[in-house]
Structure formats: C-alpha cells, structure tokens
Amino acid sequence: MLRRLLAFIVALAGSLVIVMVTASAASADCVADPITGEVHCEDEDGGNNGGDGGGDGGGSSTCSYGGNEIPCTGPGGSVWSSAHGCYVGDVWDPGGAGAQPPPGQTNEDGAWHICYFPPPGSSWEPMWIQNGTVTIDPVVLAERAIASMDLDPIQIGIVPESGPNRVGLVGLPVWMWVDSPTDDTFGPITASASEGSVSVSATASVSSILWDMGDGTTVTCTGKGTPYADHYGKKDSPTCGHRYEKMSTDQPDGAYQVTATSHWVVEWTGGGQSGTIEFDLTTDSLPIRIGEAQVLTQ
Amino acid sequence: MRKHHSALGGVALALALTLTGCGGDTEPTVQETPSQSPSPTPTSTPTPKTPEEKAAAQLTKYLDVRDMAYRKRDINFKTLNPVATGDEFLQLQHVVASMTNENVTVTGQYGHTLAEPRNRGASILIIDCEDRSNVTWKNDGAVRKPDFTDPNGDPLRNPAPVEYTLVKDKGAWKVSDSDLLWDEPC
Numbered sequence: 001m002l003r004r005l006l007a008f009i010v011a012l013a014g015s016l017v018i019v020m021v022t023a024s025a026a027s028a029d030c031v032a033d034p035i036t037g038e039v040h041c042e043d044e045d046g047g048n049n050g051g052d053g054g055g056d057g058g059g060s061s062t063c064s065y066g067g068n069e070i071p072c073t074g075p076g077g078s079v080w081s082s083a084h085g086c087y088v089g090d091v092w093d094p095g096g097a098g099a100q101p102p103p104g105q106t107n108e109d110g111a112w113h114i115c116y117f118p119p120p121g122s123s124w125e126p127m128w129i130q131n132g133t134v135t136i137d138p139v140v141l142a143e144r145a146i147a148s149m150d151l152d153p154i155q156i157g158i159v160p161e162s163g164p165n166r167v168g169l170v171g172l173p174v175w176m177w178v179d180s181p182t183d184d185t186f187g188p189i190t191a192s193a194s195e196g197s198v199s200v201s202a203t204a205s206v207s208s209i210l211w212d213m214g215d216g217t218t219v220t221c222t223g224k225g226t227p228y229a230d231h232y233g234k235k236d237s238p239t240c241g242h243r244y245e246k247m248s249t250d251q252p253d254g255a256y257q258v259t260a261t262s263h264w265v266v267e268w269t270g271g272g273q274s275g276t277i278e279f280d281l282t283t284d285s286l287p288i289r290i291g292e293a294q295v296l297t298q
Numbered sequence: 299m300r301k302h303h304s305a306l307g308g309v310a311l312a313l314a315l316t317l318t319g320c321g322g323d324t325e326p327t328v329q330e331t332p333s334q335s336p337s338p339t340p341t342s343t344p345t346p347k348t349p350e351e352k353a354a355a356q357l358t359k360y361l362d363v364r365d366m367a368y369r370k371r372d373i374n375f376k377t378l379n380p381v382a383t384g385d386e387f388l389q390l391q392h393v394v395a396s397m398t399n400e401n402v403t404v405t406g407q408y409g410h411t412l413a414e415p416r417n418r419g420a421s422i423l424i425i426d427c428e429d430r431s432n433v434t435w436k437n438d439g440a441v442r443k444p445d446f447t448d449p450n451g452d453p454l455r456n457p458a459p460v461e462y463t464l465v466k467d468k469g470a471w472k473v474s475d476s477d478l479l480w481d482e483p484c
Contacts, residue, residue, distance in 0.1 A: 030478040032454070034393045035400045037435065037446040039454060039480050075385075075392035087388065094398050114395040119387040119467075120379040 063273045065118055072139050072275055074116050079137045082272045084127055086115035092126035102128050138271035141200035144193035146266055146277065149204055153283040154186060154262050155179040159228040160288060162258075167289045170244055174288075175237040176211050176260070177225030186224060186262070192270075200270030202277075206262045210280075213242050214256030214288065248290040255287035350415035353422040353464045353471040356381050360462075360473045361410055361426070367394050368404040383467045384474035406433040409457070411484075422464045422471060427484035429457040448480045457484045 030041040063072040063080045072080045074087030081088045092099060092112040099112045110130040117123065157179030160168030168174060183189040187205035194200065211219040225240035248256045261282040268275055346352040360381040367373045371394055382390065397403070409429035416423045435445045444453035459482055463475040 030449075030480055031389070031476075032446050032478060034396050035402055035437070037442055037444070037454075039446060039448050039478060041449055041480075075388045076396070078392075089392070089395065090399065092395075092399065094401070114392075114399070116388050116391045116395070119383045121373075121375045121387070121391070123375065 063275055070118055072273060073137060076114075076116075078114070078116055080273060081129075084115060084129070086117045086127060088127065088129055089114040089116060099126070105130075138198060138200050138268070138273045139275065139277075141193040141195060141198060141270060142202050142266070142268035142275065142277060145191040145200055145202040145268065146204060148191045148193065149189050149202075150184050151189070151204065151264065151281060152185050153281040154181065154206075154209065154260055156258065156260050156283055156286050157225065157227055158258060158286065158288065160290070162255075162286045162288055167291045168244065170247055170290055170292050172234060172243065173236045174213075174242040174244065175226065175228040175232075176219070176221065176240045176242065176258075177227050177237075178209070178260075179227070181224050187264070194270075198271040200268055202266050202268035204264050204266040207265045208263045209240075210261040210263065211240070211242070212257075212259045212261070213244070214251065214258050214285075215244055215246065215248075217242070244290045246290070247292055248288070253287060255289045257285035258288050259283050259285050349471070350417055350422060353415050354412055354424060356464060356471045357412065357424050357426070357462055357473055358410075360386075361408070364390055365408055368397070371398045371403070380470060381472055382474070383465065383472040386462075386473045386475055389476075401438050403436045403439075404433060405436075406430075408433055411457075413459075420465065421474075424462050424464065425479070426460045426462060427457045428460050431456060454480060455483065459484050 030039055032039045063070055063082065065080075065082070065085070070080065074080060074089070076089050078087035078089035080086075090113065092114050101107055101109065101112075105128065108131075110128055112126040113129045115125070115127040155178070157175075157177040159175045160166055178186055185206075188203055189205075190201065190203040192199060192201040208220055208222045209225075211221065213219060219240065219242050221240035223239055226237050228237070244256070248254055251257070259282055261280050264279050264281065266277040266279075268277065346355045359377075363374065363377045363381060367378075367390060373391060373394055378387065378390065409431070411427040411429070413425040413427065430445065433445070435442045446454035448454050459479040461477045461479055462473050463477075464471045465474045466472075467474075
C-alpha cells in the first residue's frame with residue numbers, strides 16, 4: 001500500500017515536471033534560450049513512465065479559453081489565468097528600474113507581469129497582477145489533492161479463482177469484477193488542496209478497467225463488473241468476461257498472469273481554472289490456471 | 299528552434315518595402331486595379347497551389363514576422379495571427395518579452411533555405427537551413443560569443459537546420475512548432 005502510494009506520488013511528480021518542461025520547451029525537442037544562448041533539449045516522451053507495478057503515472061491538464069482546451073502552463077513556466085485571459089509569466093521589469101504601478105495601486109499590491117496571449121492575439125503589453133490572484137499553479141494543487149486521496153489499484157475478483165487447487169476450463173466463461181470496491185479503489189472520491197487564496201477541488205473516478213488476461217488478449221470493462229455466484233452456472237458475465245482458448249500449461253508456472261489496470265480520471269476545478277488529469281493504477285499479477293476437461297478427468 | 303530564422307526572400311521583400319517607403323511592421327497596401335483586359339497578365343510569382351507549396355509560403359511569411367519581431371523586440375499580431383498558432387505563437391512572445399526584459403538585441407539578417415516540405419496529413423514538416431552569419435546577438439550591448447551553444451557546450455553550428463511543423467488552422471497552414479536539429483548538418 002505504502003509502496004504503491006509512493007510510486008503514485010513519484011509518478012504524479014513526474015507528470016508535473018513533464019507539464020512544466022513541455023510548457024517551457026513548447027513540446028519542441030530543442031530550443032535555444034534567447035538570453036543565455038544555450039540550446040536545451042527535452043525528451044517529449046521522457047519521464048512519463050509509471051510506478052513499479054503499483055502505478056502507471058502520467059497525466060495532463062488542460063484549461064479552457066474561448067471554448068477550446070489549452071495547456072494550463074505556458075512558455076517560461078507561465079501559468080494560465082482565466083481572469084486575465086493570458087499566461088502570466090515573469091515580472092515585467094525592463095531595465096531593472098521598476099515600472100510604476102497603475103493609479104490606485106502600490107508596489108505592495110502587485111506587480112507588472114509578462115502576459116502571453118493564446119492565438120489569435122491582439123495585443124502585446126504587460127499586465128498588472130494583483131498579489132494573490134495568481135500565486136500557484138492550480139495543477140500543482142490538483143496533484144496534491146490527488147495524492148491525498150491515497151488511491152489504490154482494485155482488488156481483482158475473478159472466476160475461476162486463483163490458487164494452487166483451482167483450475168478453470170478452456171472455453172468456459174471467465175468472470176472479472178472489482179472485488180470490494182471502495183472510494184480509493186474505484187471512486188468517486190473528492191479531495192481538495194489549497195495554498196494562500198487558491199483552492200482546488202478534485203474528484204477522481206475509475207472510468208474503465210483494462211484486464212490483461214495473460215494469454216495475449218485484453219478486455220476493457222467500463223464498470224465494476226458482476227461478481228460471480230454459483231447460480232449463474234456457465235453463463236457469460238453480463239458485464240465483464242472472457243474465455244480462454246488454450247490451456248495455461250505452457251505458461252510460466254503453468255498459469256496465465258492476470259492484471260487489472262484501472263484508468264482514473266480526475267476532474268479538478270479551482271483558481272479560476274479547471275482541468276482533467278488521467279493516470280493508471282495496475283494490480284500485481286494474479287495467476288489463473290486453465291486446463292481442459294478431458295485432461296482433468298483422465 | 300524558434301529563436302532565429304528568417305527568409306532571404308523575406309529580407310529582399312523587406313528591403314524593397316523599405317525603399318518604397320513601406321518598410322517596418324506596416325502591412326503593404328494592396329491596391330486593387332480594375333482591369334479591362336479579358337486576360338490577366340501573368341505574374342512572375344506563381345500562386346501556391348499544393349498544400350506543401352502553401353505551407354512553405356506560410357513559413358516564409360512567418361519567418362519574416364518573427365525576424366522582424368526579434369529586431370524590433372515587438373510583435374505585430376496583425377501579421378503574426380495569420381501565420382502562427384499553438385506553441386510557436388506563445389514562444390515567440392516569450393522570446394521577445396525575455397529579450398526586452400533582459401536587454402538582449404538582435405541585428406542583421408538571417409538567411410533561410412527551405413527544404414522540401416513533408417506532408418504528414420494533419421501536419422506538414424519543413425526544415426529550414428538557417429544561416430546566422432550576418433546576425434549579431436548582444437546582451438546589454440556586448441556581443442555574445444559564441445551566440446549560441448549546443449547541449450554539449452560547443453558553439454552551435456552555422457548554418458543549423460530547424461524543423462518547423464505547420465498545421466491547418468481555420469483553413470490556413472500555420473506554424474505551430476519548431477525544433478532545432480542542433481546535431482545535424484544542413
């Protein structure tokens with residue numbers, strides 16, 4: 001549990017770095033810094049690998065502008081501000097002399113910042129940003145909220161069951177479901193995080209589960225699945241099932257290794273922005289043995 | 299990479315406009331001359347027909363706008379909007395703002411040679427061989443030498459290839475991204 005949580009947090013941190021880096025590098029591989037003249041290169045795919053069995057990180061966040069989705073971070077680590085309609089960047093201070101605040105404001109109230117306008121742009125001017133209106137990237141707070149949810153992979157429910165004395169049969173239905181689902185394994189779950197005057201609320205839910213059956217096939221189920229009961233007999237699962245076509249005797253340890261990857265979708269809002277973060281959490285593998293009736297009865 | 303490119307064709311155009319009193323960031327005035335002739339007179343500049351030709355023409359325009367923005371440390375959105383979008387649109391603002399904030403200046407003319415466009419369907423890639431032989435970058439009035447360094451810390455080769463990505467936006471090809479291929483020759 002703790003290991004998975006740590007892996008998840010690491011994955012989240014990785015995804016945040018990706019967001020910031022790609023924003024800075026504008027998703028290009030290599031760019032030159034106009035101030036230092038140094039060429040910096042970033043791996044577009046780098047860092048977006050997940051945890052070690054517990055989590056498969058990755059994430060993205062988008063903000064909205066004019067009905068379109070845009071990244072929440074812009075060039076130079078700037079942060080999207082829907083209130084200002086631009087990415088708020090560094091303090092605008094050409095010459096270092098210090099620009100005068102607008103009428104009615106003092107330097108204690110805020111500062112002039114560089115604003116980057118998404119296309120199509122119409123102006124080119126610094127923006128007076130009052131203190132507290134843009135203090136922290138809401139995405140950061142969203143990530144914190146997610147980390148506090150203490151999310152886990154699901155518990156696998158499957159028939160035939162896993163165990164040394166349990167064997168399923170080729171061609172018979174396999175039922176898969178989320179065993180004992182909880183808020184932190186399937187959602188929905190809501191958490192919030194705040195810093196200063198910015199507060200973000202995030203709600204996470206599992207949108208689908210990818211079942212890797214170990215025989216080269218995967219099954220995607222959108223719900224929790226249906227727990228098997230004896231009275232179902234040899235019926236197919238109405239929601240999430242599979243049939244093995246071959247015995248598992250030629251597999252390592254004589255069993256198919258089944259995993260379930262839950263795809264989490266987190267909707268967050270706060271700081272005048274909203275966005276979506278998605279990531280996966282994968283279970284440890286569960287061995288399922290499959291034989292044939294004629295073999296078992298011999 | 300989005301820091302330094304402009305087209306020789308653009309330079310010639312800028313010089314021509316300057317000599318005729320139409321230089322700077324002002325848009326050239328279009329004079330519509332009604333013609334009584336039933337057959338239009340052929341011009342020496344063919345209108346781009348294919349998507350690749352249109353994309354290359356748009357890139358050339360963008361490089362003109364960008365180089366002008368570098369030199370003036372100001373952006374004419376009226377000319378930028380039709381030719382750039384996405385990250386490139388934002389990055390140009392970032393570069394120009396940073397130059398102004400840190401007192402970095404650019405003088406001289408970039409040279410550009412566009413390679414054959416590669417059509418990827420939703421996007422078109424064009425490599426520009428950018429020559430900055432006649433360009434000088436200064437920090438606080440002092441010439442920066444070398445002007446650029448590659449990730450290994452060595453002086454950036456000149457010319458250097460830059461790969462541009464153009465996407466269709468509202469019916470027009472626009473520059474959306476760029477990538478400095480610092481370790482490849484032109």
